[in-house]
Amino acid sequence: RASYHGRSRLIIRNAIEQDAGMYTCIAKNPAGMDTVSVSVVMKVPPRVIVPDSERVVTVAETVILSCSVGGDPLPDIYWTKNGRSIQLGNRIQQLANGSLVIFDSTSSDAGDYKCVATNEAGSSEGVATLSVHEPPMFKIEPTNTTVVEGGVMTMDCVAEGEPQPSVTWQRGWTEIVPGGRIAILPNNSLRIFTVQLSDTGIYRCKASNSLGKTLIEAALAVMVHGQYSDWSDWNPCSKSCGTGNQLRTRECNNPPPTNGGRYCQGPSLDNRTCVVTECPVPGDWSEWGLWSECSTTCDEGVQDRHRVCNIPLFGGLPCVGDRDEVVKCSVQPCYRIPRKGEGNLVGYINNIDLTEGRITALATPTADGTYINATIDNIPPEISGHFQHLISVLNPIYWTLSQEVGGASNGFRLTDGKYNRETQVQFATGEILKMNHYVTGVDRNGVLKFDIIVSGSVPELPVDSEVYLYPYTEDYIQTGPTSLYSHSSRLMRVNGHMLPYAWNHTISYDQSHGVMPYLVQKLTTKDINIKMDQDRQQLMFTFTSQISPDTQSNQCPKGFILNNGGSFCTGLLLRKVTVI
Known part of the structure; x- marks a missing residue:
């Protein structure tokens, strides 16, 4: 401290905290004295003291890292880990005195922690x-693990801990020493080359460090494919003579x-003749030869x-038995048109x-055709004259037995003489007569059998009338696989007068x-x-018929x-009998 020409300067070198205070400058001369005071405040940079620069804890322990800090003004404190700011939360907290608390510590908490304090005077840190x-x-x-015999088996085992654990392998409870077919890889995996059935068993991986040891086991199953024994x-x-069989297995x-290996490939049974x-x-x-014709x-x-x-x-x-065999045969009955017909006639007229x-x-x-000679017996006298023009009553005879011309078929060839026929006769005078013919075939004597039912009315003709029937034709139309339709318009002359009439028929068969x-x-x-014989109640017809x-x-x-199919004609409307 010196005064020169009324000026003075106070210099404190290496100031310390205790140098803070009120400083007064006093000036004197003969005229008097004067003073001026000034307050000096010392700002002290932070100083961090971190005890236990190295801490060792066990997982799950609570860790407190203390950070003792001095300085004026009071410094701000924050922590870093491995150069990065620490995110505070429920598990990691910073106390009011700056200490860092870590609850339920984990291995990830390990590292270098730095406590940093700063104020206006500077900063300080501790590690x-x-x-x-x-x-x-x-x-x-x-x-x-399952491995096919002769293959390579690898079991992986990775352990972690602090300090880093050592890893060893055991088979059963015996420690495995690497060598030959067995190797322990740098990553501690166990590898067995050219696996054999004897390698089957329990393998244990053991991890140890200063805090303890732990074991885990796994089973090795060696899959062996089946192989056959010798034959x-x-x-x-199998037979004392002739060709037999021999077996071997x-x-x-x-x-x-x-351990799930494949069953033997190939047969287990062999045979030879x-x-x-x-x-x-x-x-x-x-073998019998074919039958002759x-x-x-x-x-027969x-x-x-x-x-x-x-x-x-x-x-x-x-050989025992006959060399030849003879049997009767019947290709088909020889076609013979019956030469006789018999039937019953009932009903009313x-x-x-x-x-x-x-x-x-x-x-x-x-x-010229088949000549028909037909007789109707037992005709009541009251109607005997009416039958002179009812020639269609004889239809079962003349259609069935008519002569075949130009490849046409008569009723016998077509139906074997078995069919039903419905006939209607309509006269110009309005009378209508219906007939039902039931033709049942030929009996064993070769006679065509039939029954006829008539019902209706015909023109009243005197018994002594002279009746002449004109020749006529009937058209037979195939209307279905089992049905025919026929119709005819005819004329008769009665005592010199012409009387037209018409017939139609429907026929069904097998x-x-x-x-x-x-x-x-x-049919013609x-x-x-x-010819009529009234005394004998008999009416006789003769005529010739043929079909073409x-x-x-x-x-x-x-x-x-x-x-x-083109095999029959379908009626748009049933043809109606028209009498002209």
């Missing part, structure tokens, strides 16, 4: 190293399949077949009952007989003669259309 020790625990655990000797031949046990000696071979018939083309004939005896061998017996009517007819082939060879066939009746293809035999007539 502490925290080590968190942790007992061993497995990060990667070995797993149960056994051949069994004796092998077992899938060398080794057997183990064997012959000890040849057996006697008796004579053996060959029937000796006749229709009715015979047919035969033959076989050959193969020569016996090695002392065998000769003009309200007069007809109960005992009887029809007999003979058919004789001629060059489908197995097929259809007519033509869609339309024409001519040379009609009528119609002039347009393969076209449906007007009012009909051809069905899709």
